[in-house]
Amino acid sequence: MDRLSGLDASFLYLETPEQLLHVCGLIVLDPSTMPNGYSFIDVKSEIARRVRDVPEFTRKLRKVPLGLDHPIWVKDTHFDIDRHVHRLSLPAPGGYAELNELAGHLAGLQLDRSRPLWEMWIIEGYDDGKIVVFTKMHHATVDGVSGSNLISHLCSLEADAEPLSLGPKTRHGRSPHRAELLTRAVVSNATRPVLAAKLLSPSAQLITKTVGRAREGTAMAAPFSAPRTSFNGTITGHRAIAFADMDLEDIRAIKTATGTTVNDVVLAVAGGALRSYLLDRDELPENSLLATVPVSVREESKRSGGANKVSALFAKLGTDTEDPLERLEDMAENNRNAKDHHSAISAETLQDWAEFAAPRTFGLAVRAYAGLRLAEKHPVVHNLVISNVPGPPMPLYFMGAEILALYPLGPVFHGAGLNVTVMSNNGKVHVGLIACRESMPEVDDLVKRFPAELAALKEAVLAQETATPIRKRASTKPPAKKAAAKAAAKKAPAKKTPAKKTPAKA
Structure with missing residues (x-):
């Protein structure tokens, strides 16, 4: 079964x-x-x-x-x-x-x-x-x-x-009789209090450790701390889609020159694109946008069943920082803290607690949440979801036809009406954006800014390619001076960055 x-x-x-x-x-x-x-x-x-x-x-x-x-x-x-x-x-x-x-x-x-x-x-x-x-x-x-x-x-x-x-073929699970399903369901419900008791202690310890990390300044960004934007509200069922391409070699070159990671560069580019998009609409918040970043725990998880083996971390995108190199520097430092924090969380934590999901309760709750438009009344949990999915490094063929591009598109949620997913494929990074159409009707204007932001970051790196790698520069910069510099930058009027009008094509 x-x-x-x-x-x-x-x-x-x-x-x-x-x-x-x-x-x-x-x-x-x-x-x-x-x-x-x-x-x-x-x-x-x-x-x-x-x-x-x-x-x-x-x-x-x-x-x-x-x-x-x-x-x-x-x-x-x-x-x-x-x-x-x-x-x-x-x-x-x-x-x-x-x-x-x-x-x-x-x-x-x-x-x-x-x-x-x-x-x-x-x-x-x-x-x-x-x-x-x-x-x-x-x-x-x-x-x-x-x-x-x-x-x-x-x-x-x-x-x-x-x-x-993909290795050995899997088989279909058998279809049990109604009586067996009922019996298993009763047993499963009876043992859930025991499972809940086992989860309480490690969960309490995790909360304590998180509080400690927050006091030390090494915790990942906290949910419910995101600023509100026009795409953070109750969504409809209408969707708007846009896509663009970036050069994987450019991303790798920036990563190597700055001592960061591919994911750091992707998130920094996304932050720059969102900053430019919101700035041109006079909607840029003072505080940085917050993204949920899904993390695969497939390698760490000990569970054999289940299709979804994911966790998530929260990342600030540096939309409050104008300089692309400084944004990448902050992104790298924050991501290191977030990864260290996330590694302290069991790979099964989300899956364990999800076992208590109740069909009717969850269904009624989400409908009430949408009907009462509660996403617009409480602090914003997160602004958007950003996923980075590794793809094939070589050409692939679908039914004999060469794959020129593969744009992934994830779901959007009440309170976070935008999803950004990127996938590498044969030397390219394909960017797929999907949004609630009423929340973000001009999603194409946003996706066009991704290649432009990557070019701006590459240009900034080339201008300082003889400088110390970002990780070393970050360690030598006094925190007080860095905080003061950021505060001054926020007060200064930001420059508008017009988006390119060239249509993105595969």
Whole structure:
């Protein structure tokens, strides 16, 4: 029997028609590399062949009677590829704007829970003959890493090769009788107080240690400390999407020259882009924006089951800092503290507490939260979610078509109507932005600033490439002087940075 973990099930309980908890992706393909040419019928048939033995593509939900426990996965004995793979064509002229509008519409459609929780839309007529595949999978089925791995079932290293192997094939969990489900649910509920008692002591110790770190100034940024922006409120079910590309070598060069990490650079660029975007709209808060950054604990977790093996840390994005190098310096220092703090937290903490998620309670709570618009009445938990997903370093082929770009798109939440996800792929870093359309209608204007901010950071690094690496400079700068300099910078009028108007293309 394949029972959903509490964390996986939470993504089902927290979903509403407005707060859609599926993850999406835009895969841009060059069909000229396909050995037999492009044909939708052939592509759909080959997808059906490749997914037929993969449980994540062919299983569906089965509820436990009376909602006494988390649902289980069972094989869909009536699996039909026609209900999952669809065909569309872009209206003329078939460019970036038309693709974004269509993708935003598809991202706003809820998945049918009576079937396996995924869909794939083959979109023809993009950018002079390219094909785009728009994918959707529910977060109850995948996280960032496992979702990337699942796509490998459909990809190969050569145009005419078999798909990549992911090791031994997994089997579908059996479908138990109703009486067995009820019995297991009763036992599970009876043992939960014991589990709760076991979690209380380490959780209390964690809180004590966090307070100590906060006093020492080495704790990660705290939730509920984010400033309010126009995209921090109650969301609707409408979605706006935008995407752009950055050069991975530029990011690596900055990382090497400054002694930081790729993730530090990505977050610093995101902070600069958001600062520029908000500044041009006279919406820039005095305090830095706060991002939730999902962290994979797949390597550290001892749990064998469950699709989602993630934790999260909070990171200030330096939107209150004008100088890009200083922003990166602060980002590197804060991220080191956040990582040290996060490493002290058990990899199973979030998964353990998620076991107490109750279907009806969570469902009623999130609907009441949205209906009363509470996200606009309490302090902002976080401004947005930013994910960094590692991708393939070499060219990949989807059904024989070379993958030119892969833009990941995560979910947005009440109170945080923007999600930024980046993925490396064959020397490029693909940036995917998705937002509540009413909260951020001009999301394309924001994504265009990512390449511009990377260029500004690279230029600043080149101008000081003979200087001491950032980590050493940070250790020699007196904290009092640094704080005073930042305070003075906040008082000074900030310069506006106009965004480039060049459309981003794959």
